Amino acid sequence: MTKIVTAPYDVAEHLRTPKEMALYLDACIAESDGDAAFIAKALGDIARAKGMSEVARDAGLSRESLYKALSGQRNPDFSTILAVTRALGVQLHAAPAA
Secondary structure, eight states, rough: OOOOOOOOOOOGGGGGGGGHHHHHHHHHHHHHOOHHHHHHHHHHHHHHHHOOOHHHHHHHHHHHHHHTTTSSOOOOHHHHHHHHHHHHHHHOOOOOOO
C-alpha cells in the first residue's frame, strides 16, 4: 500500500498579483456569510503574500497588531480593515444582494 504524504497548504504562496489578491478577497467576501473574522483572515493571507511588514507600515500599524487583527480569531475595527485594504491596494465594493 502506498503511503500518501500531505503538506500544509498556504494560500499566501499562490497570491502573486494584485488581480489574484483582489479575486481571492472577492471570493472570500462572497463565501463569508457575514463572518468578519473570516474576511479578516483572508486579508491576513493577502498581507502575508505581499509582506506583513510592508503592509503594516503602509497601514500605519505595528506588525504585531496587524497579525492579531488579521488572525481570524477576532473581529477587527472597520477602520483597520479600511487601512489594510488601502495598504494592500485592493478596494471593497458593494452590489445589490441577489
